[in-house]
Amino acid sequence: MIPVFQKIKSGIEVLLILSLLMMVLLTFADVLGRRLFGTPIYGGHDLTEHLMAIIVFCGLPLLTSxxxxxxxxxxxxxxxxPSLRWWHVLINFGVSALLLLVSYQFYIAMLDAxxxxxxxxxxxxxxxxxxxxISVSCFISSVMAILPATKATLSREESL
Structure with missing residues (x-):
């Protein structure tokens, strides 16, 4: 994989891990607050909602790559x-085009927001x-969809 994309991938992995950790800690603290003190964490629902979106859309480029x-x-x-390699390339470009469309739609939603x-x-x-x-995540995923597959992915496809 291209070194720039490897650094982006590593950064996305760190953000994903930290977001998941924050969500677990927030949920733990919220449950303790409800059980011990009778009050939840103010804004816990908003934070959980945003952290869940970060987790899902951090995972999208990793899953696509x-x-x-x-x-x-x-x-x-x-x-x-091997004679249908063109089909796999066509599918990868189709996935990339759909992810670009989703990226564009969230860009429009951002402008509206x-x-x-x-x-x-x-x-x-x-x-x-x-x-x-979300728009940037989908854009990165669309680029990852047309990049060559990693060595682990290639060996998995060849074993089929």
Whole structure:
């Protein structure tokens, strides 16, 4: 993999791990607050909602680069032959195009959120930041979809 994309991938992994850790700690503290003191953490729902989006959309580029999306293997016996390599390239470009479309739609949502000053319910966190993060994540995923597969992915496909 290209060194720049390897650094991006490492940064995404760190952000994913930290977001998951923060969500676990927040949930733990929220449950303790409810059980011991009878009060939840103010804004816990907003924070959990944003952390969940970060976790999902941090995982998207990692999953795309590993070629880990769900797929139906019903026709793999016929499609996993060297003469149909063009088909796999076409599918990768199709996935990339769909991810670019999702990225563009979230870019539009970000602009709309800025115009109407959309915020979360309790903590009033601007939604435009989350929409821009999702847009960038989908864009990175679209680039990862057309890059050559990693060595681990190639060996897995060849074993089929």
């Amino acid at each position: 590993a070629r880990g999306h769900l797929s139906v293997d019903l026709l793999d016996h016929f499609l996993m032959v 800025i115009d109407i000053q959309e915020v979360s319910q309790e903590l009033l966190i601007p939604r435009s930041y989350m929409y821009s993060f």
